[in-house]
Amino acid sequence: MRSRLAFLVLLVVPLRAIAPQGNPRSIAIDERLAADAGLRVGDRVVVASEPGLPGDTVVVAGIVQRRADPAEIARGEYRVRLHLDHLQSLLGYGDRVDRFGVKTRGAGSTGDALSRINAAAFGFRAHRSADVAVETSRTFAVVSRFHRAIGVITIVASAIFLLCIMLLKVDERRRDVAALRLIGCSTRTIVGSVVLEAAAVAVLGSVAGIGVGGAASWIVNRHYQAVYRTPLRFSIVTGDIVLLAVALSLVLGVVSGWLAARRLAHTAPLTLFGR
Amino acid sequence: MIATLALSSLIRHRARTALAILGVAVSAAMLLDMVMLSSGMRESFRSLLLSQGFQLRLSPKGTLPFDTEATIRSADSLVALLRSRATVAAVSPVLGGQLHFAVGNATLTATALGVDPAVQGDYELIAGHSPTAPDEVVVNDAVLRALGRAVGDTVRAAAGYDPQLRTLSGQRVLRIVGRVRFIYLALDQRAAALPIATLRAMNGPASAGRASLAMVRLRPGVDVDRERAALEAQLRTVTVISTSEALKQVDERLSYFRQLAVILGAVSLVVGFLLVTTLVTVSVNERIGEISVMRAIGVRRWRVVAQILLESSVIMLVATPVGLALGLVTARWLNSILARFPGLPERIDFFLFQPSAAWTALGLLALSGVLAGVYPSWRGASLPIATTLRQEAVG
Numbered sequence: 001m002r003s004r005l006a007f008l009v010l011l012v013v014p015l016r017a018i019a020p021q022g023n024p025r026s027i028a029i030d031e032r033l034a035a036d037a038g039l040r041v042g043d044r045v046v047v048a049s050e051p052g053l054p055g056d057t058v059v060v061a062g063i064v065q066r067r068a069d070p071a072e073i074a075r076g077e078y079r080v081r082l083h084l085d086h087l088q089s090l091l092g093y094g095d096r097v098d099r100f101g102v103k104t105r106g107a108g109s110t111g112d113a114l115s116r117i118n119a120a121a122f123g124f125r126a127h128r129s130a131d132v133a134v135e136t137s138r139t140f141a142v143v144s145r146f147h148r149a150i151g152v153i154t155i156v157a158s159a160i161f162l163l164c165i166m167l168l169k170v171d172e173r174r175r176d177v178a179a180l181r182l183i184g185c186s187t188r189t190i191v192g193s194v195v196l197e198a199a200a201v202a203v204l205g206s207v208a209g210i211g212v213g214g215a216a217s218w219i220v221n222r223h224y225q226a227v228y229r230t231p232l233r234f235s236i237v238t239g240d241i242v243l244l245a246v247a248l249s250l251v252l253g254v255v256s257g258w259l260a261a262r263r264l265a266h267t268a269p270l271t272l273f274g275r
Numbered sequence: 276m277i278a279t280l281a282l283s284s285l286i287r288h289r290a291r292t293a294l295a296i297l298g299v300a301v302s303a304a305m306l307l308d309m310v311m312l313s314s315g316m317r318e319s320f321r322s323l324l325l326s327q328g329f330q331l332r333l334s335p336k337g338t339l340p341f342d343t344e345a346t347i348r349s350a351d352s353l354v355a356l357l358r359s360r361a362t363v364a365a366v367s368p369v370l371g372g373q374l375h376f377a378v379g380n381a382t383l384t385a386t387a388l389g390v391d392p393a394v395q396g397d398y399e400l401i402a403g404h405s406p407t408a409p410d411e412v413v414v415n416d417a418v419l420r421a422l423g424r425a426v427g428d429t430v431r432a433a434a435g436y437d438p439q440l441r442t443l444s445g446q447r448v449l450r451i452v453g454r455v456r457f458i459y460l461a462l463d464q465r466a467a468a469l470p471i472a473t474l475r476a477m478n479g480p481a482s483a484g485r486a487s488l489a490m491v492r493l494r495p496g497v498d499v500d501r502e503r504a505a506l507e508a509q510l511r512t513v514t515v516i517s518t519s520e521a522l523k524q525v526d527e528r529l530s531y532f533r534q535l536a537v538i539l540g541a542v543s544l545v546v547g548f549l550l551v552t553t554l555v556t557v558s559v560n561e562r563i564g565e566i567s568v569m570r571a572i573g574v575r576r577w578r579v580v581a582q583i584l585l586e587s588s589v590i591m592l593v594a595t596p597v598g599l600a601l602g603l604v605t606a607r608w609l610n611s612i613l614a615r616f617p618g619l620p621e622r623i624d625f626f627l628f629q630p631s632a633a634w635t636a637l638g639l640l641a642l643s644g645v646l647a648g649v650y651p652s653w654r655g656a657s658l659p660i661a662t663t664l665r666q667e668a669v670g
Binding site for chain 2: 050051052138139145146149153157161164167168171172224227
C-alpha cells in the first residue's frame with residue numbers, strides 16, 4: 001500500500017451550493033471534522049494545500065471513524081483522506097510517497113522479505129511494523145512508566161491505610177480476646193481465629209474493591225472517550241490487576257491481623273479488660 | 276493539662292500513632308505532587324513562552340507553531356507590515372528546516388532554524404556570538420558532540436538530501452561561530468541556527484520569502500488580546516496565537532494529566548480525612564470510660580473535645596512536614612520520568628513547586644484532618660456520664 005502523508009494545511013470550505021464541475025474527485029473525512037464543520041456525505045468542498053490557493057472542488061464520499069490510536073488522542077486535528085495521485089498533484093509532489101506498506105505471507109517470511117528488500121533498496125529502508133511501533137510509541141512508554149510510578153505510590157498509601165485499619169480493628173477485640181483467654185482458649189486458637197477474620201474482611205473488601213474499580217474504570221473510559229472523541233479504552237481492569245489487588249489486600253490483612261492478634265494474645269487477660 | 280493528656284494518649288499507642296502519621300504523610304505527599312502536577316506544567320510552559328518577551332506568535336492558518344511543515348508565504352511583507360504597527364516593538368521571523376552535515380561518507384541531520392539574529396528568541400548564547408554573516412551558524416552541544424567540532428571550525432552543510440540519488444542539495448560551507456542552548460527544543464535534539472536568508476537560499480526557490488513562524492513582541496502597555504484580535508482580523512492567511520491561547524492549547528493537550536492530578540489529589544484528601552476519622556473514632560471508643568471519669572470529676576465537655584482534637588492536630592502537624600519532604604522527593608522522581616517525553620523542551624517541568632499552592636493544599640489536608648476529629652470527639656464527650664460509667668464498670 002502506497003501512502004503520502006500531507007503535513008500541509010488542507011483548507012476545507014463547504015460549498016453546498018457550488019455548481020457541479022464535471023466529475024469531481026472524492027475524499028473521505030473523519031467524523032470529528034464532519035461533526036464540527038457540519039459536513040455530510042455528498043457535500044462538495046474545496047481542498048487546497050494552503051490558504052488562499054484556488055484548490056480543487058471535491059465531493060465527500062465517506063465519513064470514517066477515527067482509529068483507537070493513542071498517538072492522536074491529544075491532537076485536535078482533523079483527518080482528510082484523498083486518492084494518492086490527487087494528493088500528490090495538490091502538493092506538487094510528483095509520484096513521491098512517504099512509505100510503502102508491504103504485507104508478507106506469514107510472520108516467518110517477514111525477516112526474509114526485510115533482508116531482501118534492504119539488500120536491493122536504494123534510497124529507502126524497510127522496517128518491521130513492530131520496530132516502527134516501538135519507535136513511535138516512546139511517548140506512551142513514558143506515560144506507562146509514570147502510571148506505574150503513581151501505582152507504586154498508591155499501593156504504598158493503601159498498604160499503610162490497610163495496616164492501620166486492620167490494627168485498629170483487631171485492637172477493638174481486646175475484651176473478646178481476654179474473655180477467650182479466661183475460658184481457656186489457646187493462644188494459637190485465638191491468633192488463628194483473628195487472622196481468619198482478618199482474611200475474610202480482606203477478601204470481602206477486595207471483592208467490593210473490584211466492583212468499585214470496575215465502575216471507576218467504566219466512568220474513566222466514558223469520560224475520556226467523550227473528551228477526546230476516540231474509541232480508545234483508557235482504563236482496562238485485567239485479571240492480573242485483580243489478582244494483584246486481591247493478593248496485596250489479603251497479605252496485608254493477614255499480616256496486620258497476625259501482628260495485632262499476637263500482641264493481644266501475649267497480653268495478660270485482666271490487662272486487656274483494663275483491670 | 277490538655278496537651279499532656281493528648282501526648283500521653285498518642286505515646287500510649289505508639290504503633291498506631293506512627294502508622295497514622297505515616298499514612299497522613301503519604302496522603303500529604305500525594306496531594307502535594309498532584310497540586311504540583313496540575314499547576315506546574317502550565318506555569319512552566321507559560322514562563323517558557325514568555326521567557327524571551329514575545330507575546331504573540333503567527334503561524335500558517337489553522338496550525339500551531341511548528342506543529343506541521345506548513346509555512347507562511349510572503350513572510351517578508353508580513354514582517355514589514357507587523358513592524359510598521361505602532362503597537363509592535365519587535366518581530367522575529369523563523370523558518371524551520373533541516374541541515375545535513377557531511378561527516379566523511381555519511382551525513383548527520385539536525386533541526387535548522389533560520390532566524391533574524393538581531394531579534395531572535397529561539398536560543399541562548401553560551402559561547403561565541405550570533406551568526407551575523409551569511410555563512411555563519413550557531414549549534415547546540417548535541418551537534419558539536421556528534422560532529423566532533425568546536426566553535427570556530429567550518430563544516431559543510433546542505434539543506435536537502437535526496438535518498439534515492441544520495442545527493443545533497445543546497446550545500447554551503449558554514450562557520451560555527453557560537454555554542455547555544457535552544458529554548459523550545461529538546462535537550463538531546465541536534466539543532467543549528469543560521470540567518471533566515473541563508474537557510475532560504477539553501478532550500479531553493481520553494482522557500483523564497485517563507486517563514487514557519489513569526490514571533491511578535493509588543494510595546495509595554497499594549498493590550499495583548501486586543502492586538503491579537505486586530506491582527507487575526509487583518510491577516511487572513513495566518514493564525515495569531517497569544518500566550519494565553521497557546522496555554523489553552525497546552526491545557527487541552529495535557530488535560531489528561533491535569534484531570535488525573537485533580538482526581539488523585541481529591542482521593543488523597545479523602546484518604547487523609549478517613550484515616551484520621553477512623554483513628555479518632557476508635558481512640559474515643561476505647562476511652563469512653565476514661566472520658567466519663569473526666570466528665571464526672573468536673574472536666575468540662577469542651578476541654579475533653581479539645582484534648583481529642585489536639586491529638587488529631589498533633590498527628591496532622593507532624594505528618595504534614597514529613598509529607599512535604601516525601602512529596603518533594605517523589606515529585607522529583609516522577610518529573611524525571613516525564614522529562615523523558617520525546618521532544619520535550621529542557622525547561623519544561625511537570626512538577627513545579629509553587630509555595631502558595633503547596634501550602635494551601637497541605638493546609639487544607641491539615642484542616643480536614645483536624646475537622647475529622649470533631650464529630651467523634653464531640654460524641655464521646657456527650658455520652659451520659661452515669662450510664663457510661665456503669666456500663667464500663669460492669670463490662
